[in-house]
Amino acid sequence: MNVYPIRTSDALWFGAGANVTATGNSYQLVSTQDHWTLEERDIYRIGNFAAFRENPKVIAEEVYLEEYGNVGRPEYQSFFTGEHAYPKQAWGMSIDLTACIGCNACVIACQAENNIPIVGKSEIARGREMHWIRIDRYFAGNLDNPSTYMMPMACMQCEQAPCEIVCPVAATVHDYEGLNNMVYNRCVGTKYCSNNCPYKVRRFNFLQYSDIDTIQFTLMRNPEVTVRNRGVMEKCTYCVQRISDARIEAKKVAVAAGSQDYVIDDGVIVTACEGACPTNAIVFGDINDANSRVKKLKDEPHSYYPLGILNTKPRTTYLARVRNPHESLEVEGEG
Amino acid sequence: MQQAQRLNTPPVDTGDAYLLQGETYTSISDSISNVPLTGPLKTPRGWFIGFTIAFALLMVYFVSIAWLFIRGVGIWGINIPVGWGMDIINFVWWIGIGHAGTLISAILLLLNQSWRNSINRFAEAMTLFAVACAGMYPILHLGRPWLFYWLTPYPNTMGMWPQFRSPLTWDVFAISTYALVSLVFWLVGLMPDFATMRDRSTHPLGRTLWGIAALGWRGSAKHWHRYEMASLLLAGLSTPLVVSVHSIISLDFAVSQLPGWQVTVFPPYFVAGAVFAGFAMVLLLMIPIRSWYGFQAYITMRHLDVMAKIMLATGMIVVYGYFMEVFASVYSGNVYEEYLLENRLFGPSAWAYYGLLFCNAIAIQPLWFKRVRQSIPALIVISAIVSVGMWLERYVIIVISLERDFLPSSWAQYNPTFWDWSLYLGTFGLFFTLLFLFIRILPMINIFEMRLMLNQERQRAAWYAEGTPKPGSHKGHDDHGSNPEKRTTGATAAGD
């Protein structure tokens, strides 16, 4: 909405005497999110500091008590013996909901890094935003003064990915490091993967969103990331191009040292969202490395993943939000 | 060669016979084969009107597909939570309609229900055309439809295979098998009739073309022996096939983990729903056609009556499925499943759920009464309502489940666009174009099986006449054998 006509140089910041009249016209407002309640689902976990200090597992136990009637989470039994092993690196991410301030810097960083097309208002109105990472916003508690929960949500890189099973052409598959890879070349665009994704983080090129005809735009784009054509699905890759870069560099070092075994140090790979996060809420690393930051965060008692009941075993986990409000601020109480 | 050869005063349809009195082998052969044998210039005007409308709609189909290929699937209303919209709804709807044809041709043959003989050819044709309409959707719904063949295992330089765990790969095999086997079954059924057409055709070109199609069929007992065996085997193979096809289509949903899709009752519930919708469509198409072409003697009120009964029975199975869905969501104790029911009952798309309950559960209840089953206006209205209801059922299952799944943050509504509707309208063009061509070019009732049916009716009548106790309920058949009315018009028509 252009408000510059009413912002004159006489009064840059304040104006007075303006009248608002109904024009009788309608104006479409669009949003990427249309529903803001949690519907009592195990999506966003929150707890108070005092209780958390007493029993660090209290946040998880509350959820399990409600979902399974027990403070523990039942072990799921599988028909299949054995699991897929990831002997080298196993990439994972931890997002600290206490630290996230919902600034959207990760969204923009991701958009710039991964050549994500901007689809415009008409497509957003149809519900076709292309962001690989989004900030989900939920409200709870008092309607007049609700608590706001912000939750960055990207592809969770599930180890037991519902999307992969249903793809008829194996366009989304796991690699040896446990990444849930999207193979654009192979994708025929059934959209079945998105339907079966409980986190709805997959994005589809319903039309030719990327302008591939304007030659100048090639300079704008990240040369290490494929520009997607219409009809293919896309989603967060954990910045696979940065992982590959780091792997190549590590291999060069290893080869120079006469070794076959390469090591990628913790913190060498910084995903775009992680790099842009002003509060270090997002941490990426190798969960096979016992000393990595991400592994330590995942071992925290308040680490969890949303919709745990589905047993998708995502590589991205969250640290529940721990609040410690001053009593005087706790007027209406958190949701 | 015209309908005038038939009796001037048609026999009364008392509603308890599958074949009206006064028919002979000759009259059956003549009246059915006369329709395709009519010269092009003598085609009924109504046929031209119908065909023109259907053909115009077919052009709508082509335009919709062209625009789809030019712009991409974004011309439809689908979005991210609702990745499948009217494309898959219509796919399931059309393929469901097709199932009635296979049920009539295969399952009723195995069950020795000879009344099927007068409707199986038409119903099978409907199956083929419905499968053609349905089969296009999975290809058109792809983001990159020109790569649809990647779903099939074929030798390729990329060394790639399809992903055999995906229900969509199963669909490829199920639908192509279904289409091919239905086509083969239909062609096998046509073979002896092609011979009739060859022998009745007076035009040299007709004789040649029908002769080629008949492959030299001469009705030898040795041929009939193998023919009967092959038909029986095909029926035996088609029966599990038809059950498997809609089961596999239901697995598209049941294999996923979306609330409202992952329901274990889906396979039988989908098969019953398919037969239900299919019989509704058979009735809708057969009622006008039997009167336009004067086939009331072959497709009697009793036929409509039993088809309505099947519709009622399968409809009640579907209602049981609805009940089980409600039960499962309440009994699951799972917050997502519970919300599914809440969303269906009170959500923004609740109109579809109430609509489906009205159309598929309530509107069929009058079929318990014979008077309704034998009333043509009532059957037309109920069948039309059921066809709409089964479309709504797929809307409820596919769209409502997707609109509101696990994360409330991604919930969104689905709004079909103009191109969604135009493609759907276009499939009617494809369906009816093929159907009009079929009723014009091929014998729309299986002639040799009608003769077989007449023979059976005669044997039965003779059996009753020979002093075995006569059950009152079969009075209607009594006169067939003892007083067959022979007409010789067929001989002249055949150019004897």
Added chain:
Amino acid sequence: MATLTRQVPFYGLMAEFSTPEALIAATKAAREAGYRKMDAYSPFPIEEVIDEIDHGRSTGIPPLVLTAGLIGATTGFVLQYIGAFVDYPINVGGRPLNWEGWPAFVPITFELMILLAAFTAAISMVVLNGLPMPYHPVFNAPRFDRASQDLFFLCIEAVDPLFDRTETERFLRTLAPNQVSEVES
């Protein structure tokens, strides 16, 4: 049989009947009289006539269909096994890459079984019947075009050991046919 027919001047004798019952009776009588090389022609299958003409002979179709079904099922399973486990063993959704993954292969295995079996049933029927055969001597019989409409025919072929031009015709006339005619070869 084809070579034998050339040794006699005509194919056989054809009797025409108006009702299936008459054809059934005639076929029975012919078999009792000892005729074996004969065939009946009717506009629809008549079980009793088939029994008399083929007399317990198998159609040969069921074993072929069974074999084809088994080949189809095996092909389907092996195809998927190779595709998913041998040629392209890739981690899809954490599912196992060994025999434990068999349940996912059931639908395609089943469909290929049906596909091959059904095609075999139809094609073997046509081929074993010797079709397509656009020309056959019986088409020369008078009014034979109505064998596909409303008349019933019994043909005793000249290659039958008991066949005798006069005797056989006399026999056929005892069966009350509409007419008896000689079929050119």
